[in-house]
Amino acid sequence: xxKLPVFAFIWPxxxxxxxxxxxxxxxxxxxxxxxxxxxxxEAGAAIMEADQWSRIGxxxxxxxxxxxxxxxxxxxxxxxxxxxxxxxxPLGDHMQAHAISGLLRGRxxxxxxxxxxxxxxxxxxxxxxxxxxxxxxxxxxxxLLADHGIHNTTLTIQGIDPVMRPGPRRGRFAGRFAIYSxxxxxxxxxxxxxxxxxxxxxxxxxxALLVTAWRSPFVGSAASLIEGGxxxxxxxxxxxxxxxxxxxxxxxxxxxxxxxDLGMVGHADLREVLIECDVAIFPNRSEPATNLMAMxxxxxxxxxxxxxxxxxxxxxxxxxxxxxxxxxxxxxxxxARWGESSVxxxxxxxxxxxxxxxxxxxxxxxxxxxxxxxxxxSGFVDGLCExxxxxx
Numbered sequence: 001x002x003k004l005p006v007f008a009f010i011w012p013x014x015x016x017x018x019x020x021x022x023x024x025x026x027x028x029x030x031x032x033x034x035x036x037x038x039x040x041x042e043a044g045a046a047i048m049e050a051d052q053w054s055r056i057g058x059x060x061x062x063x064x065x066x067x068x069x070x071x072x073x074x075x076x077x078x079x080x081x082x083x084x085x086x087x088x089x090p091l092g093d094h095m096q097a098h099a100i101s102g103l104l105r106g107r108x109x110x111x112x113x114x115x116x117x118x119x120x121x122x123x124x125x126x127x128x129x130x131x132x133x134x135x136x137x138x139x140x141x142x143x144l145l146a147d148h149g150i151h152n153t154t155l156t157i158q159g160i161d162p163v164m165r166p167g168p169r170r171g172r173f174a175g176r177f178a179i180y181s182x183x184x185x186x187x188x189x190x191x192x193x194x195x196x197x198x199x200x201x202x203x204x205x206x207x208a209l210l211v212t213a214w215r216s217p218f219v220g221s222a223a224s225l226i227e228g229g230x231x232x233x234x235x236x237x238x239x240x241x242x243x244x245x246x247x248x249x250x251x252x253x254x255x256x257x258x259x260x261d262l263g264m265v266g267h268a269d270l271r272e273v274l275i276e277c278d279v280a281i282f283p284n285r286s287e288p289a290t291n292l293m294a295m296x297x298x299x300x301x302x303x304x305x306x307x308x309x310x311x312x313x314x315x316x317x318x319x320x321x322x323x324x325x326x327x328x329x330x331x332x333x334x335x336a337r338w339g340e341s342s343v344x345x346x347x348x349x350x351x352x353x354x355x356x357x358x359x360x361x362x363x364x365x366x367x368x369x370x371x372x373x374x375x376x377x378s379g380f381v382d383g384l385c386e387x388x389x390x391x392x
Contacts, residue, residue, distance in 0.1 A: 156383020
């Protein structure tokens with residue numbers, strides 16, 4: 001087996017965040033191949049599944065001395081370079097880097113831009129130019145960078161947790177038609193569109209059940225949902241400081257017996273729910289990657305429908321899923337390639353699956369086989385290695 005480069009993650013592995021999932025699964029693949037990565041941010045067993053911690057924990061412990069030394073040096077404003085280490089730097093909208101990125105450098109330095117704001121100003125371009133190569137997670141972000149004259153990119157698609165696989169139903173939602181929606185609650189993810197479509201579908205099919213995995217640490221992002229004009233208000237907060245999803249859905253015409261809030265659920269428990277559902281819908285207005293939650297639904301054999309825009313187009317290129325093709329413009333020059341899915345089309349897709357459940361289930365299983373074989377964490381790490389070679 002060819003020896004891997006040594007990679008360093010500057011963010012913590014965690015099962016509750018997208019970047020955290022990348023660190024966990026890519027890190028475990030590197031360890032399995034015989035080259036443990038460096039974990040330069042603290043993390044503990046509480047934010048991983050037990051089996052993940054059993055594999056990640058020793059590498060975390062081995063990195064402890066380096067973490068301590070780097071922390072002391074950087075607290076004094078010293079810039080540190082790790083020779084022979086490919087340091088991974090995640091970048092968000094406007095190419096904002098982690099504070100550590102300014103003081104910790106590798107050879108090479110690899111950025112992972114993941115962004116939906118399509119206008120890159122001079123400061124954003126200056127930030128990008130500090131890195132040797134850019135790892136993009138979908139064709140949408142690759143094309144946006146190319147539009148700005150940046151071509152030193154490597155496209156590598158995220159993998160899927162191996163626990164996410166089809167399985168036999170146990171009748172958890174017997175007598176109901178279960179519609180799954182997942183993702184951080186916000187305008188970009190389009191849960192306001194989900195609510196409007198489900199309400200219309202439920203009026204025809206009272207046995208419909210909306211199953212949601214919308215909770216995240218980013219409670220404030222839910223306020224943006226009123227921007228779409230499809231819901232009467234944004235979710236408020238409950239006594240525990242978390243979002244009052246039941247109250248929000250009730251205010252928008254969806255009663256407590258017609259929805260199920262899964263809360264912050266681990267992958268093993270989520271998989272047990274997904275295999276019981278009838279369809280998954282993701283009318284997201286924009287995705288700066290391929291949408292890991294949609295990929296997980298497909299991997300579990302769930303018939304999955306996604307908006308035909310931005311990062312979702314990589315999923316649609318695989319086939320064996322349902323597209324929302326009616327994509328209308330979203331206001332704002334910085335959102336030129338975003339798409340507004342049609343509520344009527346979403347309802348029509350729900351009706352299609354409702355009428356032909358056997359056909360939809362067969363498509364779901366075909367999609368599972370395709371996505372599991374094509375997009376793996378080992379393939380993702382291969383892409384990281386290609387980026388290192390290209391940056392040399």
